[in-house]
Amino acid sequence: MILALILLIVGGTVAGSMLYGRRRQQRARSMEDWALGGRKLGTLVFWFLNAGEIYTTFAVLGISGFAWAYGAPAYLAFCSVSLAAAVGYWLTPLIHAYGRRHGLVTQADFFAHRYSARWLGVCVAAAGLVALVVYVQIQLTALSLVVRLAAGPQVSPAAAALVAVVLMLLFVFLAGLRSAAFAAGVKDVLMLIVVIALAATIADAVGERSILGVFSAVAERFPQAVRFPGLKPELGLDVTWLMTSAINVALGTYIFPHMFQLCFSADSGDTIRRNAVFQPIYSLSYFFVILLGFAALLAGTQAPGGDPNALLLAFVGERYPAWMLGLLAGTASLLALVPGGVLLLTCGAIFGRNIVRPLVPAMDEGRELLVSRLSMIGFAGIALYLTLGAGGSLVEIGLSAYAAIGMLAPGVYCAFLLRRTSAAAVLAGLVTGYAVLWVPMLGTLAGRWFPHWEMGLVALIANAVVTVAVSLCRPLPAPSA
Numbered sequence: 001m002i003l004a005l006i007l008l009i010v011g012g013t014v015a016g017s018m019l020y021g022r023r024r025q026q027r028a029r030s031m032e033d034w035a036l037g038g039r040k041l042g043t044l045v046f047w048f049l050n051a052g053e054i055y056t057t058f059a060v061l062g063i064s065g066f067a068w069a070y071g072a073p074a075y076l077a078f079c080s081v082s083l084a085a086a087v088g089y090w091l092t093p094l095i096h097a098y099g100r101r102h103g104l105v106t107q108a109d110f111f112a113h114r115y116s117a118r119w120l121g122v123c124v125a126a127a128g129l130v131a132l133v134v135y136v137q138i139q140l141t142a143l144s145l146v147v148r149l150a151a152g153p154q155v156s157p158a159a160a161a162l163v164a165v166v167l168m169l170l171f172v173f174l175a176g177l178r179s180a181a182f183a184a185g186v187k188d189v190l191m192l193i194v195v196i197a198l199a200a201t202i203a204d205a206v207g208e209r210s211i212l213g214v215f216s217a218v219a220e221r222f223p224q225a226v227r228f229p230g231l232k233p234e235l236g237l238d239v240t241w242l243m244t245s246a247i248n249v250a251l252g253t254y255i256f257p258h259m260f261q262l263c264f265s266a267d268s269g270d271t272i273r274r275n276a277v278f279q280p281i282y283s284l285s286y287f288f289v290i291l292l293g294f295a296a297l298l299a300g301t302q303a304p305g306g307d308p309n310a311l312l313l314a315f316v317g318e319r320y321p322a323w324m325l326g327l328l329a330g331t332a333s334l335l336a337l338v339p340g341g342v343l344l345l346t347c348g349a350i351f352g353r354n355i356v357r358p359l360v361p362a363m364d365e366g367r368e369l370l371v372s373r374l375s376m377i378g379f380a381g382i383a384l385y386l387t388l389g390a391g392g393s394l395v396e397i398g399l400s401a402y403a404a405i406g407m408l409a410p411g412v413y414c415a416f417l418l419r420r421t422s423a424a425a426v427l428a429g430l431v432t433g434y435a436v437l438w439v440p441m442l443g444t445l446a447g448r449w450f451p452h453w454e455m456g457l458v459a460l461i462a463n464a465v466v467t468v469a470v471s472l473c474r475p476l477p478a479p480s481a
Contacts, residue, residue, distance in 0.1 A: 003150045005326030010333045013186045033158040039100065041265045047275050050262055056310075056339040057142030057332060060191065060289055062394030065308030067293025068301075069393065071225030073237040074290050076245055076395075081283035089276035093269035094416050100264070101430030106346075107260035107408075108354035117423035118358055124408060125354035126395075127430065128257035129379070132347050133403035135256070136383040138394050138401070139340030140164050144387065145310050146329045146336070149317075158388055164336070165384045172341035172376060182265045187334035192285060194331050198316065198324075199288035202295045205319040209293060218294045225297060240452040245399065252406040258346035299445055308393045348372035349380040403456025407433040410464040419470055425470035433463030 059077070068076035098104070102113055107128055112121025143164035148155050151163075171183075199211065208214050219226045229238040252260065266272050294306045296315040303311040313332070316325050352372030357363055410429050414421040414478075436442050436459040 001290060001322045002329060004151050005323065006146065006333060009190070009327070009330030010337070013183050013334055014188070027463050029262040038155065039265055039270070041267060041273055045182075045270045045280070046262070046271050048268050050259075050275055050279070056139060057335045058138055058398045059286070060195065060335060061142050061145070061287060061309050061312050062138070062398065063289045064293040065303065065311040066393050066395040067290045068296050068303070068311045069308040070232055070235075070237060071222070071230035071297075072228050073230045073242065074293065074395075075092050076242055076249075077286040077290070078283055079242065079246035080253075081286070082280040083246055083274050084253035085279040088279070090265045091412070091416075092130045092259075092272045092276065095254070095260060095263040095412075096266050096269050096272055101258075103263070104264060106350050106353055107257040108350055109258065111408075111411060111426070112354070115411075115421070115423035115426060120423040120426060121354050122358055123427065123430065124397075124411070125350045127408060128350055129347055131401050132257055132343050132381050133379055133386065134352075134397065134401040134404065136340055136343045136347070137259070137377065137386045138197040138397050139336040140168065140250050140383050140387045141309060141341070141394065141397070142332060143168065143336035143340070146305075146333050149313055149325075150327055156253075159383055161387050165380050168337060168340045168344065169377060169380050171337050172344045173373065183334060183338045187331065187338050190327075193336065194328050195285055195288045195292075197322075198328075200289055201320075202291060206295050206299045208298075214291060214295050214298060214421060218298055222297060225294065236452040238452050241454060244452075244457045245454040247468050248406055248460065249399075249402050251409050251460065252402045252456075255405050255409045255412055257350055257405075258342055261346055261349065273322040273343035297392060332406070344376045344379060346374040348374075351375040351379070359473060372424040399454070399456065403437055403454075403459065406456050406460045407437070407463055409460055410467040413464075414467055414471065418468065420476050421467065422474055425467050425474070428470045429463040429467030430468040433459045436462045 063074055063077045097108070098114070099110065102109075104110055104113060106125070108121040108125035111124040112118050140161060144157065144160040147160040147163045147167075151160070155163075203214055204209050204219075206214060208217055211270070215226070222231070224231050224233070229236060254263070260328065263272060292312060292315070296311055299315065299319065301311065301315040303309075304314055313325070313329065316328050349372050352368045352375060356371050356375075357368055407430055408432075411421075411426040414426070436446055437455065443455060446455065446462075447453075450458050460480055
């Protein structure tokens with residue numbers, strides 16, 4: 001039954017999305033058609049596609065497992081989504097307008113054009129690919145859990161991850177951006193139905209009278225779980241960590257390369273603003289997701305192999321009938337496939353347009369499109385390698401991706417706020433930020449100066465200070481520049 005429901009949900013959604021994509025546009029013949037949906041995504045399609053990139057397996061499997069393992073630090077999900085929407089209301093229409101005016105396709109195009117430096121576009125492309133591959137790893141990790149659930153424990157984690165990679169590649173090769181938007185809509189509706197259905201019956205499942213009774217029981221039996229620093233105080237996940245992590249996520253959400261391409265794909269700035277206004281509504285679903293993690297803690301559920309990412313699947317398997325587990329697993333498959341597909345599509349677009357094309361200027365758009373599509377196989381392979389050697393929760397992996405992509409944030413914000421910012425200033429900030437983030441000695445020193453801070457935000461601040469300082473040393477450009 002579980003396998004049948006997974007195949008029905010995934011197969012039906014993929015088939016429907018392909019039909020929708022073919023009905024709405026002809027076969028992609030250019031990078032704009034393939035990567036941006038022809039720049040024609042309206043309010044509803046853009047809403048679901050944007051939500052699809054925010055509400056992934058990170059949001060459901062990751063946050064519920066994080067709540068079970070760490071407790072109160074999972075409240076990070078509430079803060080970060082609303083803060084990101086507030087930032088996006090101001091930033092994303094500017095990105096959209098600039099991209100449409102100059103015919104840009106990727107984030108690296110933006111940097112290369114705004115700072116008149118193709119070499120900076122290549123550097124930004126490389127940095128963006130690193131963060132995107134880590135984010136693809138999150139989706140592969142979750143999808144491999146569903147594969148093992150469907151196929152049985154006799155399937156090894158490596159084999160399950162390989163199957164997950166093949167499924168994701170098939171989806172992205174068969175679907176364009178419009179098809180992914182349709183699948184994102186189905187996924188979001190299913191996600192809300194499943195989460196609300198589980199939350200509505202959770203009290204009976206764990207022997208309590210109401211949802212508030214679940215929280216009261218957790219507060220009584222596990223008092224550390226409902227207050228900071230949570231169930232593992234030695235990790236320092238206190239209120240300072242919560243605030244700095246939420247700010248870092250908010251500043252970095254729309255800096256991801258695939259979010260840039262989503263901004264370029266919208267049909268107007270008003271479409272993007274409407275999306276930002278209503279996007280925080282989705283953060284209400286995190287209440288139910290965290291509730292499920294707390295209920296699993298109350299029920300004494302143990303994550304298979306100690307993996308918090310598999311906690312929710314294990315809990316539903318213990319306390320609910322097989323059809324509910326199948327519905328959850330099918331929805332989780334879409335939660336991984338849709339964002340993972342868009343991420344791989346973005347990787348391909350960046351590699352073909354901003355890495356290969358500068359090296360081969362004579363390459364026409366048809367060959368660029370072919371190179372972009374084929375390169376996705378390589379990026380999927382890298383993500384598979386990272387998945388096989390990875391440990392930790394999806395939330396921890398996600399925060400590392402936000403830390404990496406946050407290094408591009410000062411260059412984006414300064415592009416609109418500080419005219420005299422130059423390519424050299426952006427590069428100086430990037431080098432400084434990555435040094436703080438990845439050089440152990442500097443990271444240790446920063447940890448002493450800013451105890452319990454999210455290190456990604458510390459690195460971002462150092463990056464921004466250097467970028468602005470170098471920019472202010474440069475004369476103000478002429479108005480015609």
